[in-house]
Amino acid sequence: MKIAILGNGGREHSIAKQIRKSKKCTELYCIPGNGGTSNIAKNVDINLEKFQEIYKFVKEKKINLVIVGPEKPLVDGIVDYLEKKRVKVFGPNKFASKLEGSKIFTKKICKKYKIPTANFGIFYNKQKTLNFLKKISFPIVIKADGLASGKGVYICENLNTSIKATKEIFNGKFGRADKILVEEFLDGEEMSFFIISDGKNYKFFNTAQDHKRVGVGDKGLNTGGMGAYSPSGIINLNLKNKILKKIIEPTLKALKDKNKKFVGFLYAGLMIKDNEPYLIEYNVRMGDPECQTILPLLKSDLLDLIISCCKSKLKNKKIDWENKKSLCVVLCSNGYPSNFKKNSKICKIDKLKSRNNTLVFHAGTRIKDNIVISNGGRVLNFVSISNKFIDARKNAIKFIKKINWKNGYYRSDIGYKIINK
Numbered sequence: 080m081k082i083a084i085l086g087n088g089g090r091e092h093s094i095a096k097q098i099r100k101s102k103k104c105t106e107l108y109c110i111p112g113n114g115g116t117s118n119i120a121k122n123v124d125i126n127l128e129k130f131q132e133i134y135k136f137v138k139e140k141k142i143n144l145v146i147v148g149p150e151k152p153l154v155d156g157i158v159d160y161l162e163k164k165r166v167k168v169f170g171p172n173k174f175a176s177k178l179e180g181s182k183i184f185t186k187k188i189c190k191k192y193k194i195p196t197a198n199f200g201i202f203y204n205k206q207k208t209l210n211f212l213k214k215i216s217f218p219i220v221i222k223a224d225g226l227a228s229g230k231g232v233y234i235c236e237n238l239n240t241s242i243k244a245t246k247e248i249f250n251g252k253f254g255r256a257d258k259i260l261v262e263e264f265l266d267g268e269e270m271s272f273f274i275i276s277d278g279k280n281y282k283f284f285n286t287a288q289d290h291k292r293v294g295v296g297d298k299g300l301n302t303g304g305m306g307a308y309s310p311s312g313i314i315n316l317n318l319k320n321k322i323l324k325k326i327i328e329p330t331l332k333a334l335k336d337k338n339k340k341f342v343g344f345l346y347a348g349l350m351i352k353d354n355e356p357y358l359i360e361y362n363v364r365m366g367d368p369e370c371q372t373i374l375p376l377l378k379s380d381l382l383d384l385i386i387s388c389c390k391s392k393l394k395n396k397k398i399d400w401e402n403k404k405s406l407c408v409v410l411c412s413n414g415y416p417s418n419f420k421k422n423s424k425i426c427k428i429d430k431l432k433s434r435n436n437t438l439v440f441h442a443g444t445r446i447k448d449n450i451v452i453s454n455g456g457r458v459l460n461f462v463s464i465s466n467k468f469i470d471a472r473k474n475a476i477k478f479i480k481k482i483n484w485k486n487g488y489y490r491s492d493i494g495y496k497i498i499n500k
Contacts, residue, residue: 083136
């Protein structure tokens, strides 16, 4: 089969690596891809917003299946567009993608279907929001409604920080905003919970714990993710069943009640308190860097699972996992998530060869004159598999130090909560 993967991050590199393992894959393309995917696939420089150009390439190369990695093309309707052109594509349609594209859409589903989540209010202008904030107690959480690359969530400890968050959102920091979400602050432990669905049936697809804050000890600004580990340290059979019955299944039912189906990966960001799950938000694709952490543990053929989803035949598939621990440390450009420089040479990266227990996934990189160049905020992902999380972290950091990249930084404490228990 000829496969095309849309996206250019670490998530897409890790997906490409898994797809390459399948005997069913004969040709692999990444649109647009990155410096790492160029070693295992052919990169094709097409803007992901140019649906017509993507279709033209897919038709010209007789691509059998398109796998969509990032959220924006999903929310913008790439699946609907390609399916109308009779192209087989893995990912949720535009309506189902509103689960991520609009936090308010998801909150309304939670209210109607009694899905446990934080109490919330929806506000439609800046002044009414500010008036409300002056009357409440803190901390609270303020969220931009639409996509914000993981950065549109503000945990506000006081009135001043909540006013700043409100103004930034309504002033267009994350795009045009005509409404805002204000939530109660839930105290507990976060967990990322994944399923894969064919529109009729779903299968559990492991758990992870992400580290969003830029600094050691979960301090500082929110990022797209500084690292992750899998599986979550708090998952258990009882909790897993609660998540499926109280959160996942009612959500899928909400879509079915509107004659819509969900095909693809569904990622529930959860808060766990006293072994009870609360939905924080949904993502309609694999997380990043959770994907890089989870997929190396997958023993089953990923492409085979995806094909079965496209044919609505996931029910009879068994998904097998390695009984190991996986941990990912993200190497970022200095200054991220604020201002950072691009086009910095990473000279020793080619000397690092991925092994069975330590992998390197590219994210914000490109190749220029056969040299790897930084091309984004999150640049490289170092993943290690071991029997213990502490050993996995040591191995990942050992790999990072080998390249000695002066223009980058990383968090040295990924997994600290579970390692320090």
